[in-house]
Amino acid sequence: MRVSRLMLVTLRDDPAEAEITSHKLLLRAGYMRRLAPGIFAYLPLLFRVLQKISAIVREEMASVDALETLLPQLQPADLWRRSGRWDGYTAGEGIMFHLIDRQDRALGLGPTHEEVVTELAADLLRSYRQLPVCLYQIQTKFRDEIRPRFGLMRGREFIMKDAYSFHADEACLRRTYAAMDGAYRRIFARCGLRAVAVEADSGAIGGSASQEFMVTAEAGEDLILASPDGCYAANQERAVSLPAPALPLEADAARSLATPAQKSIEELCAAHGFHPTQTLKVLLLVARFAVAAPRAVLVSLRGDQQLNDVKLANAVTTLSPEAGALLEITPLGAEHLAGDGLAVPFGYLGPHLEDPPLGGAERLPMLRLADSSAAELGAFVCGANRPDEHLVGARWGELCPLPQVVDLRAAQPGDRCLHDPTQRLEAARGIEVGHIFQLGRKYSEALEARFTNEAGSEEPLWMGCYGIGVSRLAQAAVEQHHDADGIRWPVAIAPYTVIIVIASSQDPVQVGLAERLYGQLLQAGIDTLLDDRPERAGVKFKDADLIGIPWRLVVGRAAAEGRVELVDRSGDSGKQELTVEAALDALLGLQGEGP
RNA sequence: CGGGGCGUGGCGCAGCUUGGUAGCGCGGGUGCUUUGGGAGCACUAGGUCGCAGGUUCGAAUCCUGUCGCCCCGACCA
Structure with missing residues (x-):
């Protein structure tokens, strides 16, 4: 072309x-x-x-x-x-x-x-x-x-x-x-x-x-x-992955702790010297379905862990078989609660939270889930379900039954691998x-x-x-194959394999040689472009680099001596000046090469 | 949808704060010069300033509304 x-x-x-x-x-x-x-x-x-x-x-x-x-x-x-x-x-x-x-x-x-x-x-x-x-x-x-x-x-x-x-x-x-x-x-x-x-x-x-x-x-x-x-x-x-080991919490019986304005794990730990792995993160969400009424979901994670939304959505879907397609899961806010449901003490939630009064007539009981990082904790610190108050030394079974255990945590870079704990995720x-x-x-x-x-x-x-x-x-x-000058297509998917650039389209010798090479390459079945535009050489070089054709054959001043320049744009062999025959052989040889 | 930004010749942008009727670079066309890394000079064509309403003697500029696009989050090949 x-x-x-x-x-x-x-x-x-x-x-x-x-x-x-x-x-x-x-x-x-x-x-x-x-x-x-x-x-x-x-x-x-x-x-x-x-x-x-x-x-x-x-x-x-x-x-x-x-x-x-x-x-x-x-x-x-x-x-x-x-x-x-x-x-x-x-x-x-x-x-x-x-x-x-x-x-x-x-x-x-x-x-x-x-x-x-x-x-x-x-x-x-x-x-x-x-x-x-x-x-x-x-x-x-x-x-x-x-x-x-x-x-x-x-x-x-x-x-x-x-x-x-x-x-x-x-x-x-x-x-x-x-x-x-x-x-x-x-x-x-x-x-x-x-x-x-x-x-x-x-x-x-x-x-x-x-x-x-x-x-x-x-x-x-x-x-x-x-x-x-x-x-x-x-x-x-x-x-x-394997979460980092938890620091055991020394506690005999559960006691309550005043925690005014300490609504996050960070604030709680900073104020009382707890380690995040000693705490329980309790999240209240609401799942909306195509068929069933919205359902509240209470998730317990170890305090240092992050929720993986995809895992949660999968768990909610399998555990709500009659609900139809799961449309979305969002954090539950006051706007979802019926009437005076503002009583939910956000920031101080514990796993023993009673079912919140969701709007909607027929409601399913709240879905209670715990990640294994939370389930494996002995004693832990968690919200008391009352404002400005946490519990220290709470235990599953005493505080409330252990919810259904599902993998819900997001693996993080640096976590230890399951197949070999000495390996860490990158x-x-x-x-x-x-x-x-x-x-x-x-x-x-x-x-x-x-x-x-x-x-x-x-x-x-x-x-x-x-x-x-x-x-x-x-x-x-x-995205994977480019440089500052433009695209560098892999040969196998490049739009054309070779671009012949006529440095000066005013020079009949160059034009003649370029046309001859163009014909020969086409005849050999090689996808070839001929840059015959009456542009200056620099423009054509810039465009050739930009569009990223793997091989550039420059027919220029040396055309009179039967020499051309071959530039490798997608590989690293750089540029070389060759006789016309050598250049042609090199390009025809590409045909036989595998990818 | 929530948050942020932008709409001005084909493309990239300035002008807007402080209203006076639109400009720069690239690109297009013509001519001369140049000719191996996005040329130079001259001439030239091309714009309802997103749209609608308002304020004003006068709006790209101020106000209101509206539409569109881009970026950050929820989606996936």
Whole structure:
């Protein structure tokens, strides 16, 4: 392609709308334009990158026998009601764009395709003889993100590869999951990305085992906790660890202690010399559901620990099976309390708090949970449920029964690891580019996708699902591969492999040689750009650096002597002046090289 | 939604405090010069100052309302 015909518009200044480097570079280098928040036009250069990524994805999907399909984006609400996800995905902070058609039917714009594909499977897959099957598509997804951000990192419309597998038994699901794990590792490696696999929360998708693939980058939205020995890595949402040992509290019997204006653990400890591990942190929250009335939740943690919201939401969901989708959990404030419920002594809560008078007719008893860090305390300091008063030396069983024990604490960098307490968790930031799940039978049961097994009886299909954010991956690659001058695409996903720069388009010798090389490279099947614009050399060099084509072939003054300059932008071999033949050989040799 | 900020030629910004009818850099066009790291000079085109109302002889500037966008938190590929 000739750059003069490429519709290339590069920007000299950073656009005001962009915050992180990769976003700025993609805009500056003419790869994309924003149409509305979280909605982007992929310009020709970026489209080529997406095509290259897609080609790699297709090859690796083929290697695990996945079949490419294209599923509807406009999806009937009824289907989502049957899986139980309509409310959670549309009400509250739900992320599904939805609409009413002229017949008054509700439809959603697909944020993911479990429902559609399961419906299809229910229709087509009837016998164990047809299994396993894996379908995938590369398609635009729609999500009404609470806050679109960072360009392609969190768009409201983005390209995703999503795959779904169906199995006759769990062992088969595990095998496919493992094969996908391998395919994913190959995909990211072939795209030239440094990616790590981490244990993950399965979130709104559901299911049991799940693993995320993170491109490590400072701009990443996720916090990864990993052990230095490489045996353990997890998203902080999911990570487990050993808390620091608690200091035992010397106390015979529980006594009360006046603690005026000491509402925080810090104030309490500072005033009386307690260690935070001797105290109990009691949090009062309220969970809102799609079906049931709001329910109060009382959480006990050891005073030095932090609550992990994701773990809490998961626990509340499993412990409230009849309540419908969990919409949100927020700290309980006076506004949630009925009538004179202002009596709740915030800042002085103890685990023996009576059920607060929530608004709403039919109310469930308060859900009482304790993290194991709290449950394992012998004697502790906690709020007395009266203003300006704490209890010292309270014990589970004496003060109140031990609540249900669940893992609720947030693991922190520096915590000891479960698999080896001498290992301590280290933090890194990551961009989630892939996520694989063992869904189990969640969707097949809900949508009655059954097959006949070998014994002749019907049972729900076992399912897995596997996503890659294709457009996000493109930007993650830029985040990981750039320098002060611009993008440095990994060769495998660069929009073009070579850019020939004619230093002076007025020199017929240079133009002639450049045209000849251009023709030869194209003939050899190498994706080549020819910068034939009547610009000064400096402009063309700057643009070439900015758009990040891996190899730059400069046809300049030395053209008359049959010499050209070859610049390695994505590797580190720098620049070298070569004869035309040597340069051509070097570039043609790239074809044979693996990624 | 809560908190913070910003809306002025295509892009990046100044002007607003102290009202007097819009400016700078980049980009676009034409010409001459220049020609290996975002050239110089000259000329030129291009703006309802987000929108609506108000105050005023007069509003980009002051007031009210409204819309949009960006950043920090809850979401995820």
